[in-house]
Amino acid sequence: MPIHAWAVTTDDGFTFQKSRHYPRVGLVTSFTSGDSGHGALGTFHALFPDSAYSGKLGLIGPSNAYGVTPNFRFLLVPRVYVLSEWAFFWRQNIHDAIYTPSVPFCQCPIESGIISFLERPGNLSNARYIGNQAGIAAAVTIDRHFTYIVAYNFFTPGKFLKETPPAVTTGFLLMFINYNF
Numbered sequence: 001m002p003i004h005a006w007a008v009t010t011d012d013g014f015t016f017q018k019s020r021h022y023p024r025v026g027l028v029t030s031f032t033s034g035d036s037g038h039g040a041l042g043t044f045h046a047l048f049p050d051s052a053y054s055g056k057l058g059l060i061g062p063s064n065a066y067g068v069t070p071n072f073r074f075l076l077v078p079r080v081y082v083l084s085e086w087a088f089f090w091r092q093n094i095h096d097a098i099y100t101p102s103v104p105f106c107q108c109p110i111e112s113g114i115i116s117f118l119e120r121p122g123n124l125s126n127a128r129y130i131g132n133q134a135g136i137a138a139a140v141t142i143d144r145h146f147t148y149i150v151a152y153n154f155f156t157p158g159k160f161l162k163e164t165p166p167a168v169t170t171g172f173l174l175m176f177i178n179y180n181f
Contacts, residue, residue, distance in 0.1 A: 005044040007032045007062065013071070023074040028085075034064025034093030034122075043096055059155055059170065060089050060130060061099040061119070079141040089130040091160060097122040098130060098160070120164045129158035147178040 013026025035042025046062045060067070071085035091098060098119045137151035151174050157167035 003041045004035075005033050005042055007044045007046070021074045021076070023072065026071045026073070028069040028071065028087075029067070030062065031066040032062050032064060032092060034091060034096030036093060036095040042093070043099075059100070059133070063099040064092050064096040064122075065098060065130065066090055066092050076138070081139045081141075083135075083137045083139070085135050087133045087135075089132070089158070090128045091122070091130060093122070094126050094128055095122050120161070125160050125163035127159035127163050130160050131158035132156055142177075145180055147180070148175070149178065150175045 007030075009028075009030045011026065011028045013024050015022055015024040032044040032046075033042050034044075043063050067087050067089045069085050069087040071083060073081055073083040076082050100119050133153055133155040135151060135153040137149060140148045142148055153172050153174075155170045155172075157169065161167040
């Protein structure tokens with residue numbers, strides 16, 4: 001069976017180096033293929049996805065979706081950065097489903113050998129717009145190895161989710177520590 005899946009992701013921005021707070025304006029775009037179920041496998045499945053595709057909340061998996069995320073970052077005080085972003089998600093193919101991020105080592109449905117959850121079937125709505133997610137985060141550099149991050153994300157369902165209930169507005173607060181080698 002032929003496989004015609006693809007993905008493209010960009011993370012572009014500009015930092016104003018001469019400005020006091022080093023503001024950065026950016027745009028993240030992610031495009032992943034879906035299929036119409038007519039023979040060829042066309043839904044892209046990432047082998048080791050993280051939640052970075054759809055923000056720290058990670059509700060939308062990197063399959064049959066495209067997202068556009070404008071963002072803004074600045075240095076609040078030395079060693080503390082603030083990042084705000086607003087992501088918008090659509091289905092790449094309106095005949096395919098949307099999926100949660102793939103989860104390794106779980107007992108969940110297997111599609112084409114890839115472990116993932118079918119979030120919503122594609123045949124219940126012709127709507128393309130999945131929803132949007134606003135987020136704000138602060139990153140505190142503790143030392144050269146450790147960074148403490150606190151973030152809040154808020155997801156609002158779009159037309160596709162509203163036409164395939166339940167359509168749930170979700171807020172999520174998270175805190176974690178990164179260790180860099």
